[in-house]
Amino acid sequence: MKSEISIKINDKFKAEYAKGYPLVVKEALENPEVLKSEGSILKLVDKQGRFLAKGYYGLQNKGYGWVLTREENDIVDQGFIERKLATAIGRRKPFFSDSETTAFRVFNGEGDGFGGLIIDYYDGFYLISWYSEGVYTFKDQVIAALQNVADCKGIYQKKRFDTKGQYIEEDDFVTGERGEFPMIVKENGVNFAVYLNDGAMTGIFLDQRDVRNAIKQKYAKGKTVLNTFSYTGAFSVAAALGGAVKTTSVDLAKRSSSKTIEQFSVNGIDFETQDILVMDVFNYFKYAKRKELKFDVVILDPPSFARSKKYTFSTSKDYTNLMKEAIAITEKNGVIVASTNSASFGMKKFKGFIDKAFKELGGKYSIVEEFTLPSDFRVQKEFKEGDYLKVLFVKLG
Incomplete structure (x- = not known):
């Protein structure tokens, strides 16, 4: 007790x-x-x-x-956690029955009534993310509860708090059957290779599902697409499958190249017909200007904070300048997909960054579409910070 x-x-x-x-x-x-x-x-x-x-x-x-x-007589035990999990899983029933999407969020922290605890579903396997030592003390109860309310092939975990060298598991495996990696999951019919046993990231950010689908369905056909801070190239894959004539993926991390090649390959796309560059995004902007390159669609999804040898990037301070760099290499009537996952400001302030960039350059624009978190990333209306994702499709005038 x-x-x-x-x-x-x-x-x-x-x-x-x-x-x-x-x-x-x-x-x-x-x-x-x-x-x-x-x-x-x-x-x-x-x-x-x-x-x-x-x-x-x-x-x-x-x-x-x-x-x-808010019930004084509630006891926070395994039964309490089971009820929370069962309710959350019930809310995701449409996802479980969709054969075209086999990776999604099952439990979204405070949005589902237990802050600090995140559970994602990957084609029969569950990945639990613990965000503090405090929530990790509930580990045994959470795992037992999850096994009671869900049909789990296997369970993996990520500790997203400072463990100070403690609690080191061999490969994040917890219980059940071990997965075979890469595991191929589907998202709106698109294949993605994921790893539940390889460090902090799995290979795909599930919160951008609706944005990737919009790019594939409405914005990519016949277009040239630049994907900056591309990570494993998920936006590039969506664009290529949507009929883009060429995608260019740019990321500073060396692993991004092999990971992006893998994502193209599991979708039957010849990666050699696409450009995949390991390069500082800010240096790429300079290169593109020098070579007079322009793109029909530019995707900007930077981390909230990033540091390279020459540059430090903070969303709240530097997004306007990043947007100006993107505008300079976007075709007239082209689209910039401006995205941020920073919880430190809201959509209104984010739109202000975009507006300032165009005003400083004397350009015109319209916002043609906007996205926040998808429905499986349930948020609590009393906690606006929980709805962290902000994505704007900005069309140049």
């Missing part, structure tokens, strides 16, 4: 928790000194000792833990 700690919430935040805010933030706590061991159950009370909510203590970059229930 986990120990339970009463934590006092100041008057400023009391109303927020009453409304359903799920993140336990430092500024809300009157007595943070009582927090000792991560994974402890937190009983949130107001200054008069009246019950507000119950959660757990787990340090994340976002805060000190998460609210799990």
Whole structure:
């Protein structure tokens, strides 16, 4: 049985928790000194000792833990977790019955009622991501609960918190049957090679599913496509299958080249007909300008923060300049797919970055389409930061 700690919430935040805010933030706590061991159950009370909510203590970059229930008599045990998982899986029924998409999110942290815990589905296998030492203390209960409510071929895990050298598993395998990698999953009929046993990343970002499909269905046919910060080339594959005449994928990571070749190959595309460059994106922009290269579609999906030998990139500071670089090598009436996964600002501010870039260059544009997270990435309306993905299809005037 986990120990339970009463934590006092100041008057400023009391109303927020009453409304359903799920993140336990430092500024809300009157007595943070009582927090000792991560994974402890937190009983949130107001200054008069009246019950507000119950959660757990787990340090994340976002805060000190998460609210799990507003019922004082709820016990956070395996049965509690099973109910949360069963509800989440029930919400994804349409995905489970779609043979054209075999990889998606099953449990999205606080959006499904348990912050810090993410579970993704890959063609019968489940991948659990733990975002704090606190949530990791629930490991045995979560795994047992998942096996009780889902038909699991096998379970893998990723620890996305600083383990300080502890908890090192051989290959992230937890239980069940071991997968054969690369595992080929489908997304709207497109094949992707994924690895559940090879470091932090699997080979595909599931949150961009709808964006890739839009590129394939509506924007790629007969076009030249530049995919910057291309990672494993998933956008390039979608564009090629959508009829792009040529794709160019640019990423600084050396592994990106072999990974992109693999993604083209599992879709029967001759990678030698595409350009795959291991190069700093900012150097590529200079090269493209020098060679007077222009593209019909340019995809900008940078990490929130990136550092190379010459450049440091931060979305909140540098996206306008990145957009200006992209505008310079986009054909008239071309489209820039501007994307960010930064949770530190909303769509309105992101649109402001785009607008500023065009104003500074004296150009015209229209936003023809916009996307946020797909439906399997369930978000809680009281926690707007959870809806982190912002994608704009920007057409040059």
